[in-house]
Amino acid sequence: MDSLLNQNRPPAFCPGCTHEKIVRTLDRTFQNMGLSGNRISIVSDIGCSGLFDTFFHTHAFHGLHGRALTYAAGIKMARPELTVIAVMGDGGMGIGGAHLLAACRRNLDITLLILNNFNFGMTGGQFSATTPSDAVVGSGFLNRLETPMDICAVARAAGAPYAVQCSGYQPDLDRELEKAIRFPGFSIVDICGICTGRYVRKNRLTPERIDEIVKPSTPEYAGTLSDAPRKEYSHHYQELSRNLLPAEEPIGISPMFAPIRNTRQEIVILGSAGQRILTAGEILCLAGITSGLHATQKNEYNITVLTGPSISELILSPDNIDYTGIENPSVIIALAPEGVERRQTLFQNATPDTIIIHERNLAIPPHQATAIPMDCKGKGIKQQDRALAALGVLAGMNRVISMEMLQKAIELRFTEPIRTKSIHLIRDMV
Amino acid sequence: MAISFLEGNEVIARAALAAGCNFFAGYPITPATTIFNTMLKLLPPSGGICMQGEDEIASIGFCLGASMAGMKAMTATSGPGISLYSEQISFAIGSEIPIVIVDVQRLGPSTGSATLGADGDIQFLRWGNSGGMPVITLCPADITDCFLLTIHAFNLAEEFRCPVFIAANKEIGMTRESIDFQSLTIPEIKTRRPAIRTADFQPFAVSSEKMVPDFLPIGDIIPVRQTSSTHGPDGYITNDPKTIESNRIRLVKKLETVASAHCYYEARPEQDADTLLIAYGVTARAARQAQQEAKQSGKPFSLLILKTLWPVPEDLIRKHAQGVKRVIVMEMNLGQYIREVERILPGITVLFFGQMNGRLITPTQIREFLDHG
């Protein structure tokens, strides 16, 4: 196999920079593996390590600092057949720490090479997430305040299936790289090296010293970490999605009834969490649609969905509905104090033409409307069924919707046994 | 006729599939979450990919990688997420990566109010990239727009190789509405123009009569380069001022035609009206109702509803402002798009009405402002 090095762009690192050694070793690894350039995608980010992709004649994606793993994930999911190599420095690794942790958990078949030279070389030797506390770097005393991160230990804690620490100088680095690339999952190679341009000007670091730092003999640093083999993400994704049923098409309604009224009608349901206010609102709209009306539904509820008010604002109209807000509803359904509290003014503005359907013992503000009390509690109707019960009352009066429209909406929206139960419920309210 | 009753967000997701979207990455954020939920129902069973990123930056990063590998990608978020997307958006603009980004706007700034609507990101979408390059932004006013504009957004992203924003709003995305899919004329679906495979393929080469480079995906038999750095046609870093400048000018120029050729709007002129109201998004709906009421009470005004916000449809705005005494811009913010209208219409009285309190601007407020504003 031929070299994949870009003949027009020889490596351009500072003399003695370990990065250049790693470029050549990676090329040798590709050759050993018989990989052609169009089967590889190198994904790099910023800094001196970010020059990596330009030295190879492969697919290349050079992106933002610390984000190489994000693009690599998209590329691998789109093209599982590609060998995807992400290259980052220790700087980018620190910046994209969340992506590193997520990649360990995700286990997509990507190989991450961290060119770890213990500082931000390109910008002037500032400290990175791996700089020793006692190193003299371009960030003054600040690195003395922090503890360097042990990449392989962090990866292991995050669930990485494969992580190994190497020296950029070790003679069998090509074999280490090949092992990591061949590993069918996420693999990390933390390659320690020397930044001659910046780091070693004030710090003593030699290949021998790196050998001491790298501890290939300690088991947790060498290769496969997890005890049980883990499924590779993209294969697992295919496996789990293969058996999924196609998403249901939305309900399509052909109007079959004549509308009760040919004007815009606004309805507000005021309740609390757990009363299935939103579902009742949807059913009322579906019922209206069976008579050829247009419908809109605006909901309001707390972010903590199990407490507080739940309000549904509904409009049915023979014309296109423009403004979706409600100022003077023709029907107010009041089921819980939380909802009533939020919409006090609706009661003040109500006229004798307005209908208020409310639970008998619920306190509602003074109003001029026509009140229709219902006794859900007395009838033993549970909280979650009361909104639907109120629709039964409304349909029983032949206001806004008829009983047959409501029944049709229930048939469209619910499957058995809820369908039959709901139909009984609304009929009982007449 | 078969009428469905769906949320705007769900319709955006369904439209994305109709447009050929086969990759989505997102994460939960109110009020955009139901787009993610719907994509998760739609994509995996149809052979597509739907991922939940560890954060916003990852989600859009997945999309950029997948898009360059040839997929049609979309992500969805709200204002806080757009902030985090910002650097990746700049990348997509500068490196010509097609992607559709839905911003279901909520009341800001910052965390703001997750469940209250606003149109507060309009200038942010335009200027939220380093370098200040132009973008395309479409703005739906109702459920039908959610469907059609999403398809247009994908077509534009493919044709111009750029990010395209859909500036929705909680009041559009999370409002359910009746829609008759069968009555819609679905636009022709476009895909990016493939490059001819040659050994010396240059990923950013643009022939003189074209404005957009032809595309080969990462993973093709020809190695393809992508880079966030300032690059020449070959996709390698360049320092040549001429190359840099011509590329930057091209990024501006390639979108110039969008304002006329892909200008989506709804014009409702009234004869002899001395006022033109300009609105977009959910506010446009209150404006429609106010216009009807005003006409009935003998005080007609003209209405222009913009659905392409960026690039600014300048000719369209000028044309409709002709002969009116005043132009009023109404927005669910404290004054953003009005800056564009003022800029385009020197010498014409341009007034503003807006609010940022989570409430819809009402038809009554609009009529009161027109009568007394």
Ligand code: SF4
């Ligand atoms: S600054 Fe350091 S990392 Fe960068 S090329 Fe020079 S030696 Fe290598």
